[in-house]
Amino acid sequence: MRPRSDSQYAGGPVNWRIITSLIPYLSEFRGRVALAMAFLLVAKLAGVAIPWALKLIVEHFERAGDALAVVPVVLLAGYGLLRFSSVFFSELRDAVFARVAERAMRRISLRVFEHLHRLDLGFHLARRTGGLARDIERGTSGISFLMRFMVFNILPTLVEIGLIAAILLINFSPLYALTVLGAVILYGAFSIWCTEWRNRFVRESNQMDNRSNTRAVDSLLNYETVKYFGNERFEADQYDRNLAGWEAARMKNRLSLAALNSGQALIIAGSVTLMMFMAAGQVSAGEMTLGELVMINAYMIQLFVPLNFLGFIYREIREALTNIERLFGLLGEPQKVADAPDAEPLRLTGGSVSFSQVRHAYHSERTILHDVSFDIPAGQTLAVVGPSGAGKSTLARLLFRFYDVDGGSIRIDGQDLRAVTQDSLRRAIGVVPQDTVLFNDTIGYNIAYGSPGASQDDIWRVLRLAQLEDFVRRLPEGLETQVGERGLKLSGGEKQRIAIARVLLKDPPILILDEATSSLDSHAERLILDALNVVARKRTTLAIAHRLSTIVHAERILVLDQGRVVEQGSHAELLAAGGAYSRLWADQQRDDTHAQ
Structure with missing residues (x-):
């Protein structure tokens, strides 16, 4: 991440080439610009002629004694017309150029x-x-x-x-x-x-x-x-x-x-x-x-x-x-994650995901991931567990290509993420984040954001899957209920279920669950897990979890510690191995027992 100060972009001399960079925007309306310039010329000529008309009027009265003569009337009328023209054509110029x-x-x-x-x-x-x-x-x-x-x-x-x-x-x-x-x-x-x-x-x-x-x-x-x-x-x-x-x-x-x-x-x-x-x-x-x-x-x-x-x-x-x-x-801010010149749309044949010797660091002095390798076969779920700071969420950010890897590669159906367009990649991936932030709009708008233009039937369908239908129907304004700034009018669990419904509406072949049930109580968690398990059966899923009880049914579990894979296998295999996963499981079981 790049630190910033308030003075950024402010130092140094002004770049006068900024002015020339605005010229192309004038070319879009050449006719308007030409007409406005014509009005400008007329206004300026009228303005310059005003003192000359005033001179003629004064000289006439200086020489003649008949104030009612036709000449001064014409001069006075002309003087007034010039003053009006100067202002009128200036206003016309502004009106024409406004667009x-x-x-x-x-x-x-x-x-x-x-x-x-x-x-x-x-x-x-x-x-x-x-x-x-x-x-x-x-x-x-x-x-x-x-x-x-x-x-x-x-x-x-x-x-x-x-x-x-x-x-x-x-x-x-x-x-x-x-x-x-x-x-x-x-x-x-x-x-x-x-x-x-x-x-x-x-x-x-x-x-x-x-x-x-x-x-x-x-x-x-x-x-x-x-x-x-x-x-x-x-x-x-x-x-x-x-x-x-x-x-x-x-x-x-x-x-x-x-x-x-x-x-x-x-x-x-x-x-x-x-x-x-x-x-x-x-x-x-x-x-x-x-x-x-x-x-x-x-x-x-x-x-x-x-x-x-x-x-x-x-x-x-x-x-x-x-x-x-x-x-x-x-x-002028550089685009660090950009499509390659020859990037092509992602071609999905199943949705398998492969991490190969992936290394990544947000700062050069601290490496987050060290040569991480694993595969997620199409349609299967891989769960990633480990202590805080182990690099779990970094895997999700790299798969979604918020950042590019520093070493190694990530592939979907054999295609390196750096060789495909970001738009096609992100259309194929749905994310349920740990911290759900909603737009300051209605519940319906936030759910439909997963697929703008979705029908009401589709929205209610995903609400049922996300165990949110009864809650929304009880609200006086239903789907039109305002959620407030960043969704602050809703509870953490309600926001999380809206995020799940939104992803279900997007219907992506690849799913990232970043501690997707972290804000739910035990009852709601069980309901959501049932829904997610149904949805995940058809999708390649990367599930990042803190509570191990939420991922026991994953085909494979990967244990990450300090950016390195220390164990991987099924829930039963890892418990039988008696290693890091087994210790994490025992600690959480003991904590749950004390909490009861």
Whole structure:
């Protein structure tokens, strides 16, 4: 398993290639993108024409005394139409492009979701669910932001600045155009430098947010444990300590943002003031009309808005990229258990299972299985017993291919598991785990999960086999009864029987029972064992057991100790041998006698 820290995916410079990786998502809707760009062009041209129309209106009233003349009416109407067009076509642009951005979010969210399900069990055992959920949420939001603003704000703003500079250069002194370009360059340089400086505070804030959210989710998921030990105050203090770190990080973020905004405002105010001084001097000298002064002022105000917005967009893009790099970091997680390029579907001819010299270690310094070999003939049951930590559950995980073996091989009907597709392998195997976790949905949904789309008759059939029918029929809502988060509204035995019913509905040829009756009382255990024995007669079964009384009818029993096979044989043969199994049996019989 891979340990993780909150800072994973957060370090290092932002990878700007993330932006180019979003381009393919634009190609899915080429027509929409082209139409949106056309609306964008119309909106920008209308926006740039507004100050020119204002100049014409002022000059007309400066020269003519008849306010009711037809010309100013047309100019005023045109001025209003330009203002409306600037906003209207911008809204049309956003409406047309919305599908593109939302579809990109959908595609990438699905891609991350599918990739997370492809990652090995070690990743999911080590993950922090709360922080992971926040990374996905912020990353997908950042993608939507980039899709909209990179296409429709950064480039158009630069185009608008260029148009304004060209108008000033053509109609007035080059000093005006140079002042505009100088202000833009100074503004951009300051924004980039300051944003890079404060980006560390954004990362720190995100890390603190992940920690506090992870703590809250872990605490709520372990609600009962918190109550058992009366640690509500301890949990609140831990959560508040994480929130305090988040608060401090957010304060640094906000103070640095205030510094950035103040610097940008100073540059804008200085450039506007300089332009107005220059224009006022020319008006006084008779070299410029009052209308041209108004036009320059309007252009500078119009320039101020996109410039200020450009600074905001750059800040948001940097923050979005910081969030997206964490999301892409998840996509970059290597898939340790992957199908071979030439993998083929599993071809079942009976379902025999063979372990040959299997070695495995979760960590290099501790080997769990040492050259384990055994065979399970098709349709027979092999039980595995042994003390805790002997490696029993590891056998089940390797057979289901949650992990690949470090040495040796596992075969089904002669086919190495690494040579077949994982999908076909897992369709052929049913698992009843020791710790059953249910979806926060209904009993019917959780049972039907074994075969989505199963009929009600099939569901009730497996309920009868799992000795659960009477219990469900007594419930007021029957199959529609909600089980709660992780099935907490049900008892351990009820959850276990739902897990058994779910596997029976799947109807796999190979069965793994990982202490499948561990949560049942003696009466329920006998009923379930009868059902499982009936089902197992037609299936190749690997039964991992702690209570030896549950596997006495297995054709073969394998005794595992410290990752090595120390004995194997039938129940009678192992008792007669007087070895490790015989001692385990005697110990459990003595414990059962004392318990009575």
